[in-house]
Amino acid sequence: MTSPLQQKIKISGPSVITANRTWDGIVIWRTAAKGWSAELSDAAIVRTADEARALLAESVADDVGAIGAYIAPVELKDSGKIKPGNLREHIRSAGVTIDLPVPA
Amino acid sequence: MYAYDELDRTLINERVLEFRDQVKRRLSGELTEDEFKMLRLQNGVYLQLHAYMFRVAIPYGTLSSEQLRRMAHVARKYDRGYGHFTTRQNIQFNWIKLAELPDALADLADVGIHAMQTSGNNTRNVTSDQWAGVAPGEIEDPRIWSELLRQYTTLHPEFSFLPRKFKFAITASDHDRAAIKVHDIGLRLYKNAAGETGFEVLVGGGLGRTPFIGKTIKPFVHGHDLLSYVEAILRVYNQYGRRDNIYKARIKILVHELGIEKFAKEVEEEWLQMRDSALAIDDSVIEDIRSRFSYPAYEKLPHMPDELKKAAHDPHFEAWRKNSTFPHKVPGYAIAVLSLKPVGGPPGDATADQMDAIADLADKYSFGEIRVGHEQNLALPHVARRDLPALWKALDKIGVATPNVNLVSDIIACPGLDYCSLANARSIPIAQELTRRFANHDTANLIGRLHINISGCINACGHHHVGHIGILGVEKNGEEFYQITIGGRADEKAEVGTLIGPAVPYGDVADVIEDIVEAYLALRARPDELFIDAVKRLGVEPFRERVYATR
Ligand code: HEM
Ligand code: SF4
Numbered sequence: 001m002t003s004p005l006q007q008k009i010k011i012s013g014p015s016v017i018t019a020n021r022t023w024d025g026i027v028i029w030r031t032a033a034k035g036w037s038a039e040l041s042d043a044a045i046v047r048t049a050d051e052a053r054a055l056l057a058e059s060v061a062d063d064v065g066a067i068g069a070y071i072a073p074v075e076l077k078d079s080g081k082i083k084p085g086n087l088r089e090h091i092r093s094a095g096v097t098i099d100l101p102v103p104a
Numbered sequence: 105m106y107a108y109d110e111l112d113r114t115l116i117n118e119r120v121l122e123f124r125d126q127v128k129r130r131l132s133g134e135l136t137e138d139e140f141k142m143l144r145l146q147n148g149v150y151l152q153l154h155a156y157m158f159r160v161a162i163p164y165g166t167l168s169s170e171q172l173r174r175m176a177h178v179a180r181k182y183d184r185g186y187g188h189f190t191t192r193q194n195i196q197f198n199w200i201k202l203a204e205l206p207d208a209l210a211d212l213a214d215v216g217i218h219a220m221q222t223s224g225n226n227t228r229n230v231t232s233d234q235w236a237g238v239a240p241g242e243i244e245d246p247r248i249w250s251e252l253l254r255q256y257t258t259l260h261p262e263f264s265f266l267p268r269k270f271k272f273a274i275t276a277s278d279h280d281r282a283a284i285k286v287h288d289i290g291l292r293l294y295k296n297a298a299g300e301t302g303f304e305v306l307v308g309g310g311l312g313r314t315p316f317i318g319k320t321i322k323p324f325v326h327g328h329d330l331l332s333y334v335e336a337i338l339r340v341y342n343q344y345g346r347r348d349n350i351y352k353a354r355i356k357i358l359v360h361e362l363g364i365e366k367f368a369k370e371v372e373e374e375w376l377q378m379r380d381s382a383l384a385i386d387d388s389v390i391e392d393i394r395s396r397f398s399y400p401a402y403e404k405l406p407h408m409p410d411e412l413k414k415a416a417h418d419p420h421f422e423a424w425r426k427n428s429t430f431p432h433k434v435p436g437y438a439i440a441v442l443s444l445k446p447v448g449g450p451p452g453d454a455t456a457d458q459m460d461a462i463a464d465l466a467d468k469y470s471f472g473e474i475r476v477g478h479e480q481n482l483a484l485p486h487v488a489r490r491d492l493p494a495l496w497k498a499l500d501k502i503g504v505a506t507p508n509v510n511l512v513s514d515i516i517a518c519p520g521l522d523y524c525s526l527a528n529a530r531s532i533p534i535a536q537e538l539t540r541r542f543a544n545h546d547t548a549n550l551i552g553r554l555h556i557n558i559s560g561c562i563n564a565c566g567h568h569h570v571g572h573i574g575i576l577g578v579e580k581n582g583e584e585f586y587q588i589t590i591g592g593r594a595d596e597k598a599e600v601g602t603l604i605g606p607a608v609p610y611g612d613v614a615d616v617i618e619d620i621v622e623a624y625l626a627l628r629a630r631p632d633e634l635f636i637d638a639v640k641r642l643g644v645e646p647f648r649e650r651v652y653a654t655r
Contacts, residue, residue: 022131023131023201024156024201025155026155064131067151068137086582087584097533098536101185101449102185102186
């Protein structure tokens, strides 16, 4: 498999880096403080391909903390809120769109 | 039930220790994800959207009540209280933490369950007819041969790094419940004119991006020669299979590109060199496996006991009995199918509480045995007919007595975009909406047998190609769209369905399916002409017209 860093990076709008946490698999986002958060609202926003590449490189380097890091689109609301940029990312951040068989 | 021997138990327990060590090294950073990925896949651990997913094998679909209880325990302790039964006689847990996986694996190993070769490019769980050993008219229990193949392929060094995954399915009945024609190797056990038991061997079936129906490579292979013949096929595949291109790596592509005659010739040459080798199976080996399967001590019971006569006055019971119970080879007994397709529910999911309750009912009414079928339902294989009314009451209480087996709401669906990282579109909410649309059992019965299969992407885990109606999720400009096929089937007359037209948006799918069903009801020649037969007779045109005329 090609490493994410060797792939051509194209972004069409504000983006974040997301991954899954290694020890339990939950969805996480890369923060500006070079860490990870389970809240999308903490994510560092990148706007250019160069910024995205740099943040991705830093994320991928944390192989113990996170797996499968990639660039994901987001929407920035006027309120400053970060919203997932597509349905897949919406489901990753908000959870399944169905009722789970056993309510949490 | 099959009783594992010491070798199996040692193997499974060693695997747990190995995996525990691998996970420890991964979490400490000693192993990178690149190094670890293949190790976790060899143990059924995938990464989905929200978490790791853990796939556990249920060889040939047979479970003891003790094993099912242990699955309930895993669901409760390490997951979110439920599991998902798949189309290949596996169960998947969707929310497992990597750090806890070795413990979950160890708990399962205690009862002889493992996750070996439930993913990766190796020979996967060998599946079989879920009614094996109890179906009337069966030649012999196909699980004996499934078990032989399981032993032979597990950790087989030559088949652990194949060009791509490899799936076997076996049936020993005229009616194929194991979908052998859409497997890499399909085996049909039968008796030839000379009265010998052997296999029709099919090769090159499969779904996914490029669906193919398996072709007969050899009409009769004697039981003694099964392993050598299968090994010859795998060797030819191992040598020529396309490792350079993942989309062309399955054996189906090789068979297609070489042509079945040429492929068969290669296999024959390979086989003749080794058919008399150590792989020729001795009767004693088969006898040994046979002796490890135990069968219940059936009683002599009446076909029409008083309990059943009395319960026949209850229309709800009768609806269930007619729909969900099937003839057993022993008089006085029945096979009871447990629908995991409640109206509005996700297909194939069972909660830990349901699993525990089903395990208890299996102990009480089915000699402690449960079966798992590729349609994502369960079955109790040995129920005395006199116990059916009491069993039904108990099943109804836990929500697994919906009388919709083989009907329009008995939908096969993959996890789709709600869980799966490869998905284009959601599958489960589509299935849920369809079960609501067709919730009326009278309507469903009027429609008759109709299989709807849904996949969230072209990998076809939900068998959409071979659904009488197939629904495939695709993505168009960031929106969920669905392609609809009709006329597919997965049984002995397996066929790949035909696309009826352009993909339709998420919100239209249920309407489109209703249109197709209404067209069928208007067009069928007789009330007992099944949907699939009407499509065969009429072609897709009238259905296409009905769906797209107003869209
Ligand atoms: C994490 C979730 C899953 C992933 C990543 C996954 C991945 C895949 C892929 C990549 C293929 C295509 C393989 C090929 O053609 O070479 C495939 C096929 C298939 N999968 Fe899955 N799958 C998942 C879940 C499931 C589930 C839940 C089921 C059962 C409901 C299932 C059953 C199957 C079947 C029956 C096929 C097609 C048969 C064939 O191999 O030709 N999978 N899967
Ligand atoms: S068909 Fe696609 S979406 Fe569905 S489980 Fe398989 S890989 Fe995932």
